[in-house]
Amino acid sequence: MEPDEIIHQSVRLKIMSALNALADLEAIDFTRLKVIAGATDGNLGAHIATLENAGYVKIDKDFVGKKPRTRITMTKDGRKAFARHVAYLRDVLDSAGST
Amino acid sequence: MNITPTEAADALRDIDATAQRSREFKSYRIAAPYFFLWGAIWIIGYGATGLSPRYGVVWLPLTVVGMAASAYIGWRSRTQVGRGRSAAAKAYGQRMWMMFIAFAVFIAATYAILPPHDVNQMNAFPALLTGMTYAIAGIWSSRRYLWLGAAIIAATMLGFVYLAPWFAFWMAAVGGGGLILTGFWMRNA
Numbered sequence A: 001m002e003p004d005e006i007i008h009q010s011v012r013l014k015i016m017s018a019l020n021a022l023a024d025l026e027a028i029d030f031t032r033l034k035v036i037a038g039a040t041d042g043n044l045g046a047h048i049a050t051l052e053n054a055g056y057v058k059i060d061k062d063f064v065g066k067k068p069r070t071r072i073t074m075t076k077d078g079r080k081a082f083a084r085h086v087a088y089l090r091d092v093l094d095s096a097g098s099t
Numbered sequence B: 001m002n003i004t005p006t007e008a009a010d011a012l013r014d015i016d017a018t019a020q021r022s023r024e025f026k027s028y029r030i031a032a033p034y035f036f037l038w039g040a041i042w043i044i045g046y047g048a049t050g051l052s053p054r055y056g057v058v059w060l061p062l063t064v065v066g067m068a069a070s071a072y073i074g075w076r077s078r079t080q081v082g083r084g085r086s087a088a089a090k091a092y093g094q095r096m097w098m099m100f101i102a103f104a105v106f107i108a109a110t111y112a113i114l115p116p117h118d119v120n121q122m123n124a125f126p127a128l129l130t131g132m133t134y135a136i137a138g139i140w141s142s143r144r145y146l147w148l149g150a151a152i153i154a155a156t157m158l159g160f161v162y163l164a165p166w167f168a169f170w171m172a173a174v175g176g177g178g179l180i181l182t183g184f185w186m187r188n189a
Helices: A010-020 A030-037 A041-053 A076-098 B005-051 B053-080 B083-113 B119-140 B143-162 B164-187
Strands: A057-064 A067-074
Touching (some): A010 A030, A010 A067, A010 A076, A030 A067, A030 B005, A076 B005, B005 B053, B053 B083, B053 B119
Antiparallel strands (some): A057 A067
């Protein structure tokens, strides 16, 4: 089992954790994700773009009235990759505990 | 890439904390419309009782309307949003119904055992019970509910002790208005 280097970065790990806690296909607003992940606008945007390029999240942009809104959804591939990464982390801990 | 057991433990802690925060924020957003609704009901109910204690009977239809509207909010949440969100909204709606029933039974039983001596006591008790319920919810899960519960209890006691002649109007303005403000606070979480 191998770690997922894209997911393991600290901010991206928080983004994926926040999205994984939501239901399938449920989106979260950029502004809320920023608060949950404790990131700045630019920082969060860059990490979301990395996750999008990996196919782990989907970004939808629209308008609510005149205000632009960005919503992020975890893809099925993203959910699977996150589950694999968490399993890897648990495996590392279990292996350390058994030696 | 090699991850040490310490790094793995730290990452798993981060994952749990972030997931908990994400679920907490989601529960606030689901709760927001219920605060708008019940804030309005408190304003009408306490406002009417303040005009005349005889109008206290308005609480019965208001409670029925509130329960029906709460059911509608739950149903609308389930039909307007995604599948997963709907499951959370459904669970929230079911808990709201169970809470209403528990509230009604507890208040009726308490009034039967310890009948209130005046209208202010009758008005204060459901508000204190509401505050305590939120405080307990806050202690066990989401911290915002603890602050809300503490604020409701403090406002109720303040009005009951120091503003007795205007207590019902106080509860309409501060209690009902406070619930509506809480709705905005929750919605923007």
